[in-house]
Amino acid sequence: xxxxxxxxTIPTIDDIRRAAERIRPYAHRTPVLTCQTLNQMTGxxxxxxxxxxxxxxxxxFRGACNTIFSLSEEEAARGVATHSSGNHAQAxxxxxxxxxxxAHIVMPETSPQVKQAAVAGYGAEITFCKPTLxxxxxxxxxxxxxxxxxxxxxxxxxxxxxxxxxxALELFEEVPDLDVIMAPVGGGGLLSGTALxxxxxxxxxxxxxxxxxxxxxxxxxxxxxxIQPSVxxxxxxxxxxxxxxxxxxxxIRRHVEKILTVQDETIIKAMRLVxxxxxxxxxxxxxxxxxxxxxxxxxxxxxxxxxxxxxGGNVDLGKLPF
Amino acid sequence: xxxxxxxxTIPTIDDIRRAAERIRPYAHRTPVLTCQTLNQMTGxxxxxxxxxxxxxxxxxFRGACNTIFSLSEEEAARGVATHSSGNHAQAxxxxxxxxxxxAHIVMPETSPQVKQAAVAGYGAEITFCKPTLxxxxxxxxxxxxxxxxxxxxxxxxxxxxxxxxxxALELFEEVPDLDVIMAPVGGGGLLSGTALxxxxxxxxxxxxxxxxxxxxxxxxxxxxxxIQPSVxxxxxxxxxxxxxxxxxxxxIRRHVEKILTVQDETIIKAMRLVxxxxxxxxxxxxxxxxxxxxxxxxxxxxxxxxxxxxxGGNVDLGKLPF
Numbered sequence: 001x002x003x004x005x006x007x008x009t010i011p012t013i014d015d016i017r018r019a020a021e022r023i024r025p026y027a028h029r030t031p032v033l034t035c036q037t038l039n040q041m042t043g044x045x046x047x048x049x050x051x052x053x054x055x056x057x058x059x060x061f062r063g064a065c066n067t068i069f070s071l072s073e074e075e076a077a078r079g080v081a082t083h084s085s086g087n088h089a090q091a092x093x094x095x096x097x098x099x100x101x102x103a104h105i106v107m108p109e110t111s112p113q114v115k116q117a118a119v120a121g122y123g124a125e126i127t128f129c130k131p132t133l134x135x136x137x138x139x140x141x142x143x144x145x146x147x148x149x150x151x152x153x154x155x156x157x158x159x160x161x162x163x164x165x166x167x168a169l170e171l172f173e174e175v176p177d178l179d180v181i182m183a184p185v186g187g188g189g190l191l192s193g194t195a196l197x198x199x200x201x202x203x204x205x206x207x208x209x210x211x212x213x214x215x216x217x218x219x220x221x222x223x224x225x226x227i228q229p230s231v232x233x234x235x236x237x238x239x240x241x242x243x244x245x246x247x248x249x250x251x252i253r254r255h256v257e258k259i260l261t262v263q264d265e266t267i268i269k270a271m272r273l274v275x276x277x278x279x280x281x282x283x284x285x286x287x288x289x290x291x292x293x294x295x296x297x298x299x300x301x302x303x304x305x306x307x308x309x310x311x312g313g314n315v316d317l318g319k320l321p322f
Numbered sequence: 323x324x325x326x327x328x329x330x331t332i333p334t335i336d337d338i339r340r341a342a343e344r345i346r347p348y349a350h351r352t353p354v355l356t357c358q359t360l361n362q363m364t365g366x367x368x369x370x371x372x373x374x375x376x377x378x379x380x381x382x383f384r385g386a387c388n389t390i391f392s393l394s395e396e397e398a399a400r401g402v403a404t405h406s407s408g409n410h411a412q413a414x415x416x417x418x419x420x421x422x423x424x425a426h427i428v429m430p431e432t433s434p435q436v437k438q439a440a441v442a443g444y445g446a447e448i449t450f451c452k453p454t455l456x457x458x459x460x461x462x463x464x465x466x467x468x469x470x471x472x473x474x475x476x477x478x479x480x481x482x483x484x485x486x487x488x489x490a491l492e493l494f495e496e497v498p499d500l501d502v503i504m505a506p507v508g509g510g511g512l513l514s515g516t517a518l519x520x521x522x523x524x525x526x527x528x529x530x531x532x533x534x535x536x537x538x539x540x541x542x543x544x545x546x547x548x549i550q551p552s553v554x555x556x557x558x559x560x561x562x563x564x565x566x567x568x569x570x571x572x573x574i575r576r577h578v579e580k581i582l583t584v585q586d587e588t589i590i591k592a593m594r595l596v597x598x599x600x601x602x603x604x605x606x607x608x609x610x611x612x613x614x615x616x617x618x619x620x621x622x623x624x625x626x627x628x629x630x631x632x633x634g635g636n637v638d639l640g641k642l643p644f
Contacts, residue, residue, distance in 0.1 A: 028355075033350075053602070055358070279375055279379050279636075280603065281597060320639075
């Protein structure tokens with residue numbers, strides 16, 4: 001049964017191209033790397049778009065930067081706000097500092113010291129809350145009411161999605177003839193932006209996602225045609241714990257061919273392979289699409305040209321899984 | 323007192339440009355990365371040429387590849403040989419495999435299993451010897467006598483030096499207006515190739531090297547005007563233990579402004595900074611020039627545009643110094 005017609009607003013390719021122009025002065029144009037060993041292991045030609053080498057170490061900077069530089073002067077003056085303890089918080093904090101506006105970050109008081117320090121280091125104002133979803137949301141509401149800041153959702157926002165789509169845009173500029181493009185899926189911001197770009201600039205390219213089996217809400221959402229919540233997810237890929245949003249789900253169900261789920265041990269194996277053979281640092285979440293290729297030799301992708309977006313590289317060097 | 327006129331044959335910029343053409347189909351054009359955090363820490367604009375992302379994880383592939391593809395058909399048919407247990411051995415083995423010729427590698431029988439496996443993995447034939455310099459040299463001589471293979475020195479060879487100079491050539495193509503260019507110095511192949519390229523394509527750029535204080539033979543060689551042997555070197559930068567050769571010394575004493583020595587603790591600090599902030603894996607030797615900038619704030623380079631060649635990224639993930 002085909003999905004119902006779109007009711008949500010979704011970004012157009014023009015939005016994505018404008019986002020690319022908007023963030024160009026601030027974001028890295030990250031390199032596309034290849035690795036003979038991984039090509040041999042998979043029997044494919046792999047092209048890795050290295051968003052782990054992006055500012056703040058993750059693609060999240062693209063969406064945050066596009067959103068912040070899309071704000072009117074009046075909106076910007078009141079600042080931005082979000083609740084996050086991860087890459088989105090750092091990305092928003094840095095983009096806000098670049099535009100010279102306040103960033104308010106709501107973080108659980110249990111967040112690791114290193115993440116608090118990273119966000120504070122970019123000059124953001126941190127408001128701590130109890131480590132529950134309710135406390136996060138109510139604290140954020142208070143901050144927004146008090147400051148008039150614009151709430152920037154980590155993924156369910158057209159400006160954020162358009163920004164994330166610029167990574168694939170750059171990848172297709174360098175490698176136009178991909179058979180497949182892959183991204184990991186958590187909240188779906190990167191995956192939906194990647195799918196929209198791919199559809200517009202390379203309609204024959206298939207879009208496939210990788211997702212941890214221990215946090216397979218997006219897989220189940222595609223199966224059931226309804227957003228499934230992420231209930232007690234358990235995976236080393238800590239960037240992929242959240243469930244899809246309405247906008248990202250609407251895009252993903254239409255434009256993503258399939259989601260391949262993977263076990264944590266394959267994620268760790270793929271992560272280590274990238275460190276050892278490519279000499280770059282990827283976080284577990286970033287290794288998920290490659291893990292999917294290793295775990296699903298049945299996916300009939302041998303001989304294909306496959307683009308993979310490495311989503312981030314933020315790991316604690318003191319706590320490596322190998 | 324100026325150094326005596328050159329008697330050794332040294333590569334010209336045309337040799338280096340031809341090397342660039344020769345290796346182009348086989349070597350990666352590695353990215354040049356920047357890092358805002360490191361710029362702020364040093365007060366400079368740093369441009370990192372990432373040879374850690376080169377094939378076999380080190381710049382050594384450039385020199386080995388140039389040498390092997392410079393051989394005549396007759397020479398090539400007899401293969402190449404060297405004694406090394408490090409990056410040069412892997413580089414020579416891979417370049418030989420690409421040309422489809424034999425590579426004979428003499429390695430001490432005490433070499434780590436992982437290095438033996440890497441060289442064997444590229445299809446080279448390993449001949450083991452006792453772990454002494456005499457045994458290495460006599461075993462190599464036997465191999466060369468038996469096979470007719472061409473001995474490829476790891477650095478004291480004009481074809482190797484010309485190959486190593488192509489990294490700086492690419493860096494200057496992307497960032498033409500460097501005030502300073504830096505490389506680490508061990509045997510001097512990378513440093514002398516870098517200096518020759520810099521002199522030809524950007525004569526105003528100053529060439530500065532970094533060297534571990536625990537293996538400061540190049541520093542002492544420049545001070546005394548004579549090649550000083552590397553006696554019982556002790557440093558974590560295990561790629562920089564060897565002493566200069568006659569050709570590399572001749573180039574370095576003329577074209578390198580100075581060598582800054584650094585303590586191992588600064589090397590480890592610089593290495594960790596690169597892993598954490600740039601999300602790329604560099605080996606200790608590669609971190610030496612950045613360490614030199616951190617340890618010598620008196621070097622009067624604040625405000626300068628500094629190119630740094632990251633020489634390699636081959637580390638044992640099971641034995642990290644942090």
